[in-house]
Amino acid sequence: MKKNKSSVSFKETVRFALRGFKVWWRENPQILLSVLICGVIDALTPYADIWLLARLIDEIAGGRDPQMIKVYVLALMSTTAILTLLCAGLTRWKNVQLACLWHTQNKVFMEKLLSMDFADMDDGHVQELRSRIWQNTDSGGWGLYKLIYSFDAIIRSVMSIIGALLLTASLFILPVTASDGLKILNHPVFIFLIAAVMFGITFAAPLLAVKAGSYWVKYADENQLGNRLFGFWLGNLGNDRSKALDVRIYRQDILSRNNLKKYNPFIPTSKLAKASKGPMGGYRALSGAVSQVFVGVAYIFVCLKALGGAFGIGSIVQYVSAIIALSGGLSMLIETLGDLRNNTSFLRTVFEFLDLPNKMEKGGTRVSQNSDTGYEIEFRNVSFRYPDQEDYALRNVSMTFHAGQRLAVVGMNGSGKTTFIKLLCRLYDPTEGEILLNGIDIRNYNYHEYMQLFSVVFQDFRLLSFELGQNVAGSMNYDCDKAAQCLRDAGFGIRLDKLPKGLATALYKDFDEKGVAISGGEAQKIALARALYKDAPFIILDEPTAALDPIAEFEVYSRMNQMIGEKSAVFISHRLSSCRFCHDIVVFRRGSLIQRGSHNVLVNDKSGMYYKLWNAQAQYYEVEEE
Known part of the structure; x- marks a missing residue:
């Protein structure tokens, strides 16, 4: 200020x-x-x-x-x-x-x-x-x-x-x-x-x-902070449904009120x-x-x-x-x-x-001119550091990803998995190195055409308080049959049949008092259906079943190959059982790619990180002998 x-x-x-x-x-x-x-x-x-x-x-x-x-x-x-x-x-x-x-x-x-x-x-x-x-x-x-x-x-x-x-x-x-x-x-x-x-x-x-x-x-400084706290306490804290439970259990309203007294x-x-x-x-x-x-x-x-x-x-x-x-x-x-x-x-x-400029380079090469034989993506010695951060989120990552391949990305929290996806989708550009699509630096491609190559379900995805069909298609006008099929493929078919207006049913009640509330698992299914509806060559799923119960998760994964078809797919999941149907698995640790191979190869490498992660989860599902 x-x-x-x-x-x-x-x-x-x-x-x-x-x-x-x-x-x-x-x-x-x-x-x-x-x-x-x-x-x-x-x-x-x-x-x-x-x-x-x-x-x-x-x-x-x-x-x-x-x-x-x-x-x-x-x-x-x-x-x-x-x-x-x-x-x-x-x-x-x-x-x-x-x-x-x-x-x-x-x-x-x-x-x-x-x-x-x-x-x-x-x-x-x-x-x-x-x-x-x-x-x-x-x-x-x-x-x-x-x-x-x-x-x-x-x-x-x-x-x-x-x-x-x-x-x-x-x-x-x-x-x-x-x-x-x-x-x-x-x-x-x-x-x-x-x-x-x-x-x-x-x-x-x-x-x-x-x-x-x-x-x-x-x-002005004090006013801005105080007004921000005032708006949070009177507006966001009380109106945000996602905060309602914690507010009441931990009396976060009292904590907010005390901070408001300090800066009001x-x-x-x-x-x-x-x-x-x-x-x-x-x-x-x-x-x-x-x-x-x-x-x-x-x-x-x-x-x-x-x-x-x-x-x-x-x-x-x-x-x-x-x-x-x-x-x-x-x-x-x-x-x-x-x-x-x-x-x-x-x-x-x-x-x-x-006046903030868009600094990302926007090339003019058409993506369609290089897609006759499918797509191949290569990370070539890629390192990335977030703005104003000293530590690298990714360090010297090199790998190739072929068309039609199923790739699982695993690792502990903070290992660089989501950053890897953001770079792949060109939400960020590498700090060092380059990412190539069919041998051409992705910065040389038409930015919007390149973005159309990807359907993504992020961990923190959001649905809007509009019609279900509009959420799936991301458009006011959409193919009803295609939207319904994508929802069924994603495991939302039973709930879809029970909705009063089908695809025209509004989600939540922000704009329609007859809107329906949906659970976290149902929202995740809709987000998956949205990714399928886009029908992009690459589908990326970041913890796609985190909010699903085990049965629903099994149903989704059992239909995954049918849903994805010939598309290339990247999965990020802490549940390593989802990696078994992938062609290839890459393991990240502290921003570096430390292992790569199939499930059978990696799980038999007892000195590797994948083996440790797999067994850390598997021990809870083993039956103890009497």
Whole structure:
């Protein structure tokens, strides 16, 4: 957060603000257009009423011409009615657009997240940037969100200043004629001093308010952490079904509440709360007090000039209203520009995130041009280290994987099995070495075509709260017969037949109150069916039966060859019984490939890791002799 606390130049403020407005214009021009048009009309409407009301009062106090009074009354009523209706329609249009503000901003960030390399998406720094953006928006409306309301304030203040200047210009020009004692009001020096005092007060009030607002930037770190804990405690902890059991058994709500008390920015002992009771609140109060001084000065000056015969009683209403509006407009403009300056530090974070480049090389070679004789993948002296980590997750891995082969990948936790899969699927690129597909570095292939080669069931897979068939196909439109067959092949057939709407049944109740809950084992079957439906040349299963009972697991593995057919398959499993039907087994330990061979070869090598792993599991299934 050091950047947030560094100085911000006017040039930088303008540059980041313009970039932010361009984002909003690209995503939804109507947001800016509605704010612009509505702001102009809203700001200028009161001045029409002020001018007409002043003329009406002057006529009543002066000439008292019934015809002119009637004209002014009708003009005032009709103008007010028309402008009120126009403002109501424009305000409705603007409010509709502003209702989309949050979702539009989320869309910008979601599109960035979905388009960036997985390696960046998985990076801790990127996740921290993303979290800071949400917390800044939630805690104070900072960032892109702030720009829209600042734009609204700028439009209103500028229009208010223009309208007020038109109505107040004559205040300083019309001379006092009725009293010698008040003719000092005509002296240029006195007029200059009065104007200087008014403008000084006008500038002082918003500057004090900006100073008060700067404490949001100063304590941004604490606010973000506290707001994150607050949101976790009130939202995630209570709403996440997966946490419900542990929360109740281990009273994690108490643990969370205690941490929230320690970092909560919304309690009286937080730094922000102390600042609000101290200097932050003081600056804000002083700003309000200075504004009231201006009102008093304006009333005194206008009334003295009216008393000296410079203008009639109706003009008092015009000048007092206009000069207070002028001060309000100037104050709003200065305060808004100050807010924009404070907001620049938060926009830095936004654009640091949005400007993250995709560093993975995207080649242009078509995968289809090299698939006539099947696929062969080779790891050639591949090493990999995760970003900001000193230790290698994989070290000097070399192996070849042929088309149609069944490969099992085994090893203890943290041995590099899942990292091996991520590199194979090109979610990451090797730190050293290369991975070849049919003799060509996979970085030279069209990235999206290469990704289409793989169907994967990850350990931490996710299903969406949509229709079952849409989850299997990953699409709104799908082949019903194919989806149903894939579910049956994955062992979900009996449950499918019992679902009220079959493939059209919604999973979970997030979007459909008639949605069905599914167990962990059923979810794993659906994930397996999804991999089968994609019908990719390579199918990769990372602990594909971890949530299944032994009978269901046996049924899945007994049909595995039938399901996979001629495809190449990679299995990661801690249950080594699943390795027996694989052609080849590779054993990882501490990031290195230490053994390779068939089950029969490896299980007979009593000095090897595979033998130790196999016997560690087998001993629990052996029957003890009496």
